Every structure is written in C-alpha cells, then in structure tokens.
Amino acid sequence: MLSTSAAARGSFEFDCIDADFADGVEGVITQAFTEPVTKPFAVVRIVTTPRRLEELAGGPGLPGNWFSLEIGPKGSAASMPTWHAQLQLNGFPSHSRGVTSNITYIESDEGGGPARPRPQSIGAAVADQVTVPSAIIAACALPSATNTxxxxxxxxxxxxxxxxxxxxxxxxxxxxxxxxxxxxxxxxxxxxxxxxxxxxxxxxxxxxxxxxxxxxxxxxxxxxxxxxxxxxxxxxxxxxxxxxxxxxxxxxxxxxxxxxxxxxxxxxxxxxxxxxxxxxxxxxxxxxxxxxxxxxxxxxxxxxxxxxxxxxxxxxxxxxxxxxxxxxxxxxxxxxxxxxxxxxxxxxxxxxxxxxxxxxxxxxxxxxxxxxxxxxxxxxxxxxxxxxxxxxxxxxxxxxx
The missing domain is CATH 3.60.15.10 (Ribonuclease Z/Hydroxyacylglutathione hydrolase-like)
Structure with a gap:
C-alpha cells in the first residue's frame, strides 16, 4: 500500500504475456518459454485501490489470479494509471505510461477462486468473451526436476x-x-x-x-x-x-x-x-x-x-x-x-x-x-x-x- 489513509492506493504488478501472441496457439506458447524470444513478455504496473480493482475486474488482485488487461495511451476518466514495460534482452530497462481501460478476472491457478464474472467496461469497448488457454498456466509451472x-x-x-x-x-x-x-x-x-x-x-x-x-x-x-x-x-x-x-x-x-x-x-x-x-x-x-x-x-x-x-x-x-x-x-x-x-x-x-x-x-x-x-x-x-x-x-x- 502506498499510504495509510482509508482510500489507500496500492501498486499492483502483473507478470504478463501478450494475449495476441498466446491466444489459442498452444505450440507457439510452448516455444515462447523455450526459445530466446522476448516480444510476448511484459510487466504491467497499475496504481489503484484494492477495492476498485476488485470491483472492476471481478476478482481480487492477489498472487495466483489471472486477469485480462486492455491497455493503451488514452482512456476515460475512469481508467486506471498504468505503466507497461516490455521484456528486452537486458530485462525491463524502460516503460511507457498509459491507462488500463479494461480489466477482467479470468481464473485462479490455485483453485477455489471467484467465479468468472461478466467483463465490465471502464471506458472502452469490451470483448464478448475473455479466454485464456490452459496451456499458458501449464507453461508457467516450474520445469520438472529430479534434483534432491x-x-x-x-x-x-x-x-x-x-x-x-x-x-x-x-x-x-x-x-x-x-x-x-x-x-x-x-x-x-x-x-x-x-x-x-x-x-x-x-x-x-x-x-x-x-x-x-x-x-x-x-x-x-x-x-x-x-x-x-x-x-x-x-x-x-x-x-x-x-x-x-x-x-x-x-x-x-x-x-x-x-x-x-x-x-x-x-x-x-x-x-x-x-x-x-x-x-x-x-x-x-x-x-x-x-x-x-x-x-x-x-x-x-x-x-x-x-x-x-x-x-x-x-x-x-x-x-x-x-x-x-x-x-x-x-x-x-x-x-x-x-x-x-x-x-x-x-x-x-x-x-x-x-x-x-x-x-x-x-x-x-x-x-x-x-x-x-x-x-x-x-x-x-x-x-x-x-x-x-x-x-x-x-x-x-x-x-x-
């Protein structure tokens, strides 16, 4: 939390993969984790209150929860301030500032999370459906190891x-x-x-x-x-x-x-x-x-x-x-x-x-x-x-x- 006031804002950081790259293409997803590519990976930082994020997304901003984010350079007054850093060969040396115009909770990889809600608009058009291939969650598991x-x-x-x-x-x-x-x-x-x-x-x-x-x-x-x-x-x-x-x-x-x-x-x-x-x-x-x-x-x-x-x-x-x-x-x-x-x-x-x-x-x-x-x-x-x-x-x- 960034302050101790009743309306304290928090800094929420999301470890992301570009939806256009990953959407429904299981083989491509697997390659992204095994080849020296950086393009589909990013870190996104959103500053808002925990209550507002949960109200808009339909789920709390907690580790293990997956969200669909729509970000861009401009939005409505209701959009959330956002910083987007795309992965480079030397990590995340720079970022651009914009807004998150839509955020939707998808599911939890821990199980037992809230049911998937209807997407809610906070300033831009919302797609009818938000999906995430199960292959993404599977690819994010630690590689199997026989080490003792x-x-x-x-x-x-x-x-x-x-x-x-x-x-x-x-x-x-x-x-x-x-x-x-x-x-x-x-x-x-x-x-x-x-x-x-x-x-x-x-x-x-x-x-x-x-x-x-x-x-x-x-x-x-x-x-x-x-x-x-x-x-x-x-x-x-x-x-x-x-x-x-x-x-x-x-x-x-x-x-x-x-x-x-x-x-x-x-x-x-x-x-x-x-x-x-x-x-x-x-x-x-x-x-x-x-x-x-x-x-x-x-x-x-x-x-x-x-x-x-x-x-x-x-x-x-x-x-x-x-x-x-x-x-x-x-x-x-x-x-x-x-x-x-x-x-x-x-x-x-x-x-x-x-x-x-x-x-x-x-x-x-x-x-x-x-x-x-x-x-x-x-x-x-x-x-x-x-x-x-x-x-x-x-x-x-x-x-x-």
Whole structure:
C-alpha cells in the first residue's frame, strides 16, 4: 500500500504475456518459454485501490489470479494509471505510461477462486468473451526436476568460512553475497536489480566479476530479486536453488532457461538444508503467496556472529531449525510494513545488532515504512543501516562480519 489513509492506493504488478501472441496457439506458447524470444513478455504496473480493482475486474488482485488487461495511451476518466514495460534482452530497462481501460478476472491457478464474472467496461469497448488457454498456466509451472535435497546439500558443501556478508547497493532491489576472507563470493542470496518502474534508484556503477559464478539462492520469484540475471547474463550460468512456487510468464521463462542449462535446483517445501556455514529454510506462509513461501538463509560468520537473510518473508513464517543469537538482520521486504508485530522479529544480540535495509531512495513503493522501522527498533534493532543514502551516510554496499 502506498499510504495509510482509508482510500489507500496500492501498486499492483502483473507478470504478463501478450494475449495476441498466446491466444489459442498452444505450440507457439510452448516455444515462447523455450526459445530466446522476448516480444510476448511484459510487466504491467497499475496504481489503484484494492477495492476498485476488485470491483472492476471481478476478482481480487492477489498472487495466483489471472486477469485480462486492455491497455493503451488514452482512456476515460475512469481508467486506471498504468505503466507497461516490455521484456528486452537486458530485462525491463524502460516503460511507457498509459491507462488500463479494461480489466477482467479470468481464473485462479490455485483453485477455489471467484467465479468468472461478466467483463465490465471502464471506458472502452469490451470483448464478448475473455479466454485464456490452459496451456499458458501449464507453461508457467516450474520445469520438472529430479534434483534432491542431497544435490542441494552437495553443492552448498563448499560454502564454508564466511568472513563477510556484503549487502550490495542495487537500488530498490535485493542482492546479498556471503564472501570469504579474500573477498571472493561464496554464494549469492538473490540477484535483484530494479526494473524500469524503479530504474531511477539504480546505482550509476555496479561492479560484478563475470568470472565468479557461485550458487544463487533465490528467495522468491519477484523481479526485484532476480532481474540482475538479465543485465549480467553470466548469472544465468550459475546453479540456482529456488523455492517451489507458482510463477508468472516472465519468471517461468527464466526458470526454463535455467533448467535447459542444467542449473535449476528446486528446494522442496517443508524442509531445511544445513550447510557448513548456515542453513536454508522454506518459509511456511499461505500457499500461493510468493513473499511468505520463499527461501530464507541463516549464515554463521567466522567471527561467530550470525546473520539472517529474509527476502520478503514476514517474520512469523520463518522456519529455521535452531534458535540462534542474531547479530545482523536484513529487514524483510526492503523495510516495508508486515502483518506480524514486533514479537515475531528475531531478537538481536545485545549491543551488536545491525539491521540492514536494502532499498533505493524515492522508490515508487515508498519503502521503508516508518511503522516497520519503529517495530524493529522496539525489538532491539536500533542500529539501522540502509544501502540508500541516509543523512550524511552516502549510498553504497554495506558489509558486516
């Protein structure tokens, strides 16, 4: 939500595939996910209130729900402000602004969603029928994999003797790397970079060694946690450990690319994986919620301190097997508000805790939220260090050890 008023608007982002490309042509849909094409994929951002979106579309703007959108440069006074970014070889570097003149809920890939409504016009003519081939939903499933937790544990066996945790300044996104005493990256936790809607928050310079190809642990399949793979394609040559989640078209395309390279390891739900310097756990939030069913990582540094990397998971859904004294915490969801209270926040070791906040200044989501920062401070995280510029502190990477 973008404010706390009674009529608060929200920022709704849709991972899309062009209907004209996909309509009823199953073979073409399949090719789109297996060939190096970008044309049919896009991300659309709509700003409106949750109530208005549901009234117009006939279904809530929740993960797992599918919608038909009609967007253009102009509309009526009732149209919704919309930003449209088409996928390029380097991701989503630019967008155009227009309006959504029609939106219709189609169905849910989780089952049990509302019945399909009659299309409602908000300014333009509406087609008599809106259909979506079942092949689209099928193509967006994670590619099948025979990988086991043993394979994941094996590839993580070399992640040992972590000296430093580096939280990279990637603007409004998430990208962290445990490193050894020589500065060599041992693992990436998320490889995010802002898409065009938050492109103004990107750093002017972002250095990453293409010769380094450590394992990538993906918290969840949101673009601000994986977008750097399109700007730095060598990241697609890494092995990725990913959560078992339902995907949108663009995220599914990346999953198929990784699977074709033999680099996709799917971490099963309900389990954790211990490695020499830490543990990966699968959050146990509601099924279908990408944020709260993601992967979180606990890292033990050579100093004996512990760091907790949470992605966008609400703290009450953390499932790490051991209760560790946490010295460093990367705030969930870039410092956004979260539903659980301060009691769910892992407590810091007295006098040594650092709360790291990965966000970009003046981002469109208005992260971090003062309420979230206050809750963290109340839980003992008073030393709050952002990657964005803060007072006299310039923006930049942050390191803890």
């Amino acid at each position: 937790l043993q394979a994941i544990a094996g590839i993580l066996s070399s992640v040992a003797k972590v000296t430093t945790l580096r939280i990279k300044d990637v603007g409004q996104a998430s990208f962290s790397s445990p490193c050894d005493k020589y500065g060599k990256t041992l693992l990436h936790y998320d490889v995010g970079f802002p898409i065009s809607f938050n492109g103004h928050t990107s750093p002017k310079k972002f250095d990453i060694d293409p010769a380094e190809k450590p394992v990538v642990v993906l918290s969840h399949w949101d673009w601000d946690h994986l977008h750097a793979a399109f700007l730095h394609p060598h990241l697609m040559e890494c092995v990725w450990i990913v959560p078992e989640q339902k995907l949108g078209p663009g995220a599914a395309r990346l999953a198929h690319i990784l699977a074709a390279k033999g680099g996709l390891l799917i971490h099963s739900t309900g389990v954790s994986t211990v490695f020499p310097s830490g543990e990966i756990a699968h959050a146990n939030g509601p099924q279908g919620n990408l944020n709260n069913t993601g992967l979180t990582v606990q890292v033990e540094l050579e100093s004996g301190r512990f760091a907790l990397l949470t992605g966008d998971v609400d703290y009450r859904f953390l499932t790490h097997s051991g209760v560790r004294p946490i010295n460093h915490l990367i705030a969930t969801h870039h410092g956004a508000r979260f539903d659980s209270g301060s009691a769910a926040i892992p407590a810091p070791v007295s006098g040594s805790g650092k709360l790291l906040l990965s966000y970009g200044g003046h981002n469109v989501y208005r992260h971090p939220h003062p309420e979230a920062l206050k809750l963290h401070a109340g839980a003992g995280w008073v030393n709050q260090v952002p990657t964005a510029r803060y007072g006299a502190l310039p923006r930049g990477d942050r390191e803890v050890n």
